Amino acid sequence: MRESVTAKTRVIAFSHISNVSGIALPAKEICQLAKAKNILSVIDGAQSLGMMDLNLTEIGCDFYTASTHKWLMGPLENGIFFVKKENIARLWPNVLSAGWKDTTTTVDEKLCVLGQRNETSAFAIPETIDMHLTIGRKVIEARVRKVNGYLKERIQSRIPQATFASPLWEGASAGITIVGLPGKTPADINQKLYDTYGIAAAPAGGIRMSPHIYNTLADVDKVVEALAALAV
Structure with a gap:
């Protein structure tokens, strides 16, 4: 990977755990490489959230995405998106609806105003997380x-x-x-x-x-x- 990074590289995006090979990549080391070269790091955590004992602060990624219905065993058609606060201003949503605000401080107002959606399934996410925390990550x-x-x-x-x-x-x-x-x-x-x-x-x-x-x-x-x- 180090050899693939050039002066033109702006983002390093990778799957924490590959769904087609099962390999778990060294996320912390990859994010450290990205940070050292002033490159944004984006992790696809679909196969790690709910399976691994994650500490995103320790991993040091700029962005982390995951679905809630896989290892987390939560509701379908929902996801989790982690953004470092200093990166909010760099994001721009491609879906907007009433109430949207171009803010640099609140992710909800900038990225989560999507119009009508199935709110009831999202309400199950906190309960799902509580179950995982009760068992222990x-x-x-x-x-x-x-x-x-x-x-x-x-x-x-x-x-x-x-x-x-x-x-x-x-x-x-x-x-x-x-x-x-x-x-x-x-x-x-x-x-x-x-x-x-x-x-x-x-x-x-x-x-x-x-x-x-x-x-x-x-x-x-x-x-x-x-x-x-x-x-x-």
């Missing part, structure tokens, strides 16, 4: 990492011919495990997992599985046995 991350680590170990043991698109190294891993089965298409395997075994996966980068805190190790064993049967 560190507890959630530790559990997700444990279940995913077990999933990878079981696949390696039970289906040695399986290939991994997601990292096996803990330092670059998070909550996503993506595998391929030789001679099989991900879309076909994902459909059979759902139709035959009632297992939901996604054909993103391979056969993508994202076990969460509500999944047990017994659930993982069921998934691995299903994959083993479909790998034949």
